[in-house]
Amino acid sequence: MQVSKYLKQYRIPFSGLSAGKHEFDFEIDDKFFDCYAHSLVKKGKLDAKVDLQKQENMLVVNFHIYGIIQLSCDVCLADFDAPLDFEERALVKFTDEDWESNTEEVLVLSKTDYELDIAELLYEYINVRVPYYSKCTEQGVNLSCDPEMLAKINVDSTEEQEDNNEEKIDPRWDILKNIKNN
Structure with a gap:
């Protein structure tokens, strides 16, 4: 065609x-x-x-x-x-x-x-x-939105938030924090 x-x-x-x-x-x-x-x-x-x-x-x-x-x-x-x-x-x-x-x-x-x-x-x-x-x-x-997909989105977003909370602070930044205290 x-x-x-x-x-x-x-x-x-x-x-x-x-x-x-x-x-x-x-x-x-x-x-x-x-x-x-x-x-x-x-x-x-x-x-x-x-x-x-x-x-x-x-x-x-x-x-x-x-x-x-x-x-x-x-x-x-x-x-x-x-x-x-x-x-x-x-x-x-x-x-x-x-x-x-x-x-x-x-x-x-x-x-x-x-x-x-x-x-x-x-x-x-x-x-x-x-x-x-x-x-x-x-x-x-x-x-309404697909409940299975919404459940997966919610699980992924809570895992992402937990990963952000557990994130370690780089030791170089820790040293810079001490400058503020002097």
Whole structure:
């Protein structure tokens, strides 16, 4: 499977559309995330409802993305399903000039372009929603961290504290302590 061929299904051919509102549905699955090597999300099952409002020299694109992505808990390392449900908006302007300055919300296309590729937008919108710190109990639904893993973490941390307490002081530092007493 070629990456570019798979992502072609996330293109909206707007040139033949009449002015007004148009609705599109897209499914986002593991194959979508496989197309992006550095994606924070590797697995998921999402739906994207895209409302495209076509106007004379611009497009207003509203996204409603919902479903489940798989995250790894930063505490117990277990994989868990985290629900996502959010909305985003993008404006697409048309120009004859060579204008390379897209912003976060405004995309610029040439007047000769005939389709809008939303794959990159979907990828960014989903990956931005990945929390900085993932935890089963916070992002998962009715989940708790793996008790076996938590027990191992607690045993390791108490052993580490005991090792730090038993640590011998270097004799060179003992001699320096005597300087303070003079």
